[in-house]
Amino acid sequence: MVLVIVLVLLVAGTLLFHFVSPWWFTALASNWGNIDSTIEITFWVTGFVFIAVNLFMAYAIFRHRFRKDRKAHYEPENKPLELWLTVITSVGVAAMLAPGLFVWAKFVDPPEDAAHFEVLGQQWHWTFRFPGEDGQLGRTHPHFMSEQNPFGLDPGDPAGQDDRLVFNNELHLPVNQPVKALLRSRDVLHNFGVPQFRVKMDMVPGMVSYLWFEPSRDGRFDILCMELCGMAHHTMRGQVVIEPREDFDRWLASQPTFADTQDDDRADPQRGAQLYGVCASCHGPEGGGNANMNAPRLSHLDPWYLERQLHFYKTGVRGSHEADRFGQQMAGMMATLPDRQAMRDVAAHIDSLTSETPDTSVTGDAQRGERLYRNCSSCHGDRGEGNYATNAPALAGQHDWYLRRQLEHFKQGVRGSHKGDYYGTQMTLMARTLHDEQAIDDLLAYINQL
Incomplete structure (x- = not known):
């Protein structure tokens, strides 16, 4: 009787959980309502089978429970029963699969008027590419992939020169316009998905897959990697902004073309040396940093990272939080760098500087820190050397007091909370795995050895 009661309670609890549970699909924001229908059909078929089987088991256990005055009848075969079970099972499976096949036929057949764009996935970031005025992707x-050409575009293909490149993980699309997304991966298996659109598809290295959908309402939605792609899989997030056609056209026109990014005369270190004169008052003539001025070391950082941070200070992505006092000072100093070219020139000059590795000020358990650093190494490298491919700066050789402050700021949301800080959002999630100050000290003690 105990087992009978458990089975009945299992069915009752499952039904109660379903009807009172607040967890269900996100609100639909595309044309793929049919996918919801197929899932609901599968749910009702499997739900009916679950209830019927468990209640039948409870009935059979109760009806045929052991009694001394009767003996069980052994019947190894029952062809009528087997036939009925085969027919009912076949009908149930067909009811689940047939609707999905009809939906799949539409899913792989995008409309002729669908606009197309490309999604490029990598550990752990999204970037996007749109055709230019010629309407063709190069x-x-x-x-062809390199630091200057991360999309791997063929420089000799005229069709690619006007392609619009989006280097951050915020995608914009026009509302009520069918779009076909061409999907590529730079490294491992990823999966591009937006829950509100009900679409997702694997991104397999070495091939181009695709999906299509039609956004049906304005809004901002999360892009997720729905394939376990490595240690920082949960941080591989982006956003898609659905907006009117006029706003989308204005956003797309603001993105650089491939030809814009291939300008050979990209930096002037000599001009950068003149501009760096103001920076030297805090960061030192050789970029070694100064703890008394709360200025970190710069000379060990790559130009691409320096240029990005200067741009973030200039645009308010960094230095705008009320608790970031030193970031606010840096934001004020950006008046000395009037444009992106000036930032590029300064970064090129800093790249030519050399300074000694700073003294350490943090004590901790380096052995425990080594274990904690395994998460960090996936992006920043085994030796803390940084990695352009994962958008991660060098950590080795930086002042430990500065690294401590940044980790604390990431944990507190002082840094990484701005919607334009695409990489800081990832660091916010990772920094919160360091649960206390001792963990930070241990991690920094190990980084100091690198």
């Missing part, structure tokens, strides 16, 4: 190949 050819790509992995052997």
Whole structure:
């Protein structure tokens, strides 16, 4: 009787949880309501089978429970019963699969008027590419990929020169316009998905997959990687902004073309040396940093990272939080760098500087810190050398007091909370894995050895 009661309570509890549970699908924001229908059909078929089987088991256990005055009848075969079970099972499976096949036929057949764009996934970031005025995407190949050409566009293909490149993980699309997304991966298996659109598709290295959908309402929605792609899989997030056509056209026109990014005369270190004169008063003539001025070391950082941070200070992505006192000072100093070219020139000059590794000020358990650093190494490298491919700066050789402050700011949301800080959002999630000050000290003690 105990087992009978448990089975009945299991069915009752499952039904109660379903009807009172607040967890269900996110509100639909695309044309793929049919996918919801197929899932609901599967749910009702499997739900009916779950209830019927468990209640039948409870009935059979109760009806045929052991009694001394009767003996069980052994019947190894029952062809009529087997036939009915086969027919009912076949009907149930067909009811689940047939609607999905009809939906899949539409899913792989995008409309002729669908606009197309490309999604490029990598550990752990999204970037996007749109065709230019010619309406064609240029050819790509992995052997063209480099720091200056992360999309791997063929420089000799005229069709790719006007392609619009989006280097951050915020995608914009027009509302009520069918779009076909071409999906590529730079490294491992990823999966591009937006829950509100009900679409997702694997991104397989070496091939181009696709999906299509039609956004049906304005809004901002999360882009998720729905394939376990590595340690920082949960931080591989982006956002898609659905907006009117006029706003989308204005956003797209603000993105650089491939030709814009391939300008050979990108930096002037000599002009950067003149501009760096103001920076030297805090960061030192050789970029070694100064703890008394709360200025970190710069000379060990890559130009691409320096340029990005200067741009973030200039645009308010960094230094705008009320608790970031030193960031506010840096934001004020950006008046000395009037444009992106000036930032590029300063970064190129800093790249030519050399300074000694700073003294350490943090004590901790370096052995425990080594274990904690395994998470960090996936982006920042085994030796803390940084990695352009994962948008991660060098950590080795930086002042530990500065690294401590940044980790604390990430944990507190002082840094990384701005919607334009695409990489800071990832660091916010990772920094929160360091649960206390001792963990930070242990981690920094190990980084100091690198």
